[in-house]
Amino acid sequence: MTLETKKSVFVELGKFLSQFSEDNTLKKNNVLFNDLFFDNFIDLIKLSQSHNGWYTPEQVYFSIQSWSEALTEENLNQWLSDYDFKIEKSKNIALILAGNIPLVGFHDFLSVLITGHKVLVKTSSNDQHLLPFLAKYIIAIEPEFADSIHFVDGKLENFDAVIATGSNNTARYFEYYFKDKPSIIRKSRNSVAVLTGNETKEQLTSLGEDIFRYFGLGCRNVSKLFVPKDYSFVAFFEAIFEYQDVIHYEKYANNYDYNKAVFLMSNFKLLDNGFLTLKEDKSHASPISSVFYEYYENINDLQIRLQSESEQIQCIVSDSVIENSIDFGQTQKPALWDYADNVDTISFLLTT
Structure with missing residues (x-):
């Protein structure tokens, strides 16, 4: 053939x-x-x-x-x-x-x-x-x-x-x-987003797609936010409000209730909008219904860190402030040539 x-x-x-x-x-x-x-x-x-x-x-x-x-x-x-x-x-x-x-x-x-x-x-x-x-x-x-x-x-x-x-x-x-x-x-692997505080409402709403599509179960779902010092999450919460119906799905709601309870019993400080919790954490892998966040001071230092952690990261979302990042709302729309883990499957198969 x-x-x-x-x-x-x-x-x-x-x-x-x-x-x-x-x-x-x-x-x-x-x-x-x-x-x-x-x-x-x-x-x-x-x-x-x-x-x-x-x-x-x-x-x-x-x-x-x-x-x-x-x-x-x-x-x-x-x-x-x-x-x-x-x-x-x-x-x-x-x-x-x-x-x-x-x-x-x-x-x-x-x-x-x-x-x-x-x-x-x-x-x-x-x-x-x-x-x-x-x-x-x-x-x-x-x-x-x-x-x-x-x-x-x-x-x-x-x-x-x-x-x-x-x-x-x-x-x-x-x-x-x-x-x-x-x-x-x-x-x-997990995916992360890097915010500067200058994102538009449309970009932050699109970020909601990266977070909530497939209920956050995919490796291309954003599970971690990097934000500058003193970042306010008000605009982020306002922009993702249109995804609020996710809480009406029982399996997601059960995870939200359980993970929120675990965090609170452990005396973790949470930001919460009723269908998503934000927790400051250095890990990239957050549980369903939660996204971790971490503050950064220098975007160049953050880029170096993300490069050093590349084997843990599937993709990076930003407004072009990080090299080789992708646009907001595009994580679940990879092209045929966007290989998982950046391993060229076709080359592997042609030379095996």
Whole structure:
């Protein structure tokens, strides 16, 4: 199968996904195999929350729309144009996927197939249905993919390399277990935002998207704020007020109540607006419904520190005051070439 054929398959998948949104799902006449897949996909989206309580329709639709926007011919060409796709032999690549947000492992899945390898997928128990459904759609478009896609329930066997995503604890297990195989082992990371006090209300509102999307469960969610000395959080709280409905979701509310109680019993000083707590803390990893903050004195010193802590950080949000930072509101919209942990998956797969 040629690279152009593979790209065209994923472009068709993008067209299929583009039909589904929370406010305006609309069946299109020019989408392949719609009669077989359209209604079933709507049913699966509706059932997703019963499979994983965090997978509300809003969050699942957001993930689907994000992938529909990414899977265009233009994006695929831009992403892949600089690589040499001459691999000597197709290999079996094992994927161990996380399940914290919908379709979190799709990029690895796409990368393996687009490089001409076969994929052995071990899904998370928290996300066992969405990716297999999309795999069936891909195979319907190009039956030749059937021999390249395998989902594994039990032990992974007969693979040549592995990409595994998990916590810091599971990463140690992965590193030992797969020590004799080429691998990408992903650990826990968090994202941070650097504020100066000069941000507009629109920027701070967009920061709310970086914090609350997927209820803060993703590694690209902002869990830590760096703010200048004497920073006032009034404008921040006013700007994120439109996200207040998050507290009406029971699982989030339970976390808010529990974590707030733990903080208060420990006599920590909190800032609280009724659906988010802010706690001064040096850690990057805050619990659900809470964001940590830390004061800085010099932006250049902060940049040096963040560079030294790069292995703990997935992405940095700022108004261009930090090198290689991204704009407010963009953390959950990575491009195809925005690799997790800054590890080039395509290069790894082409040279393994």
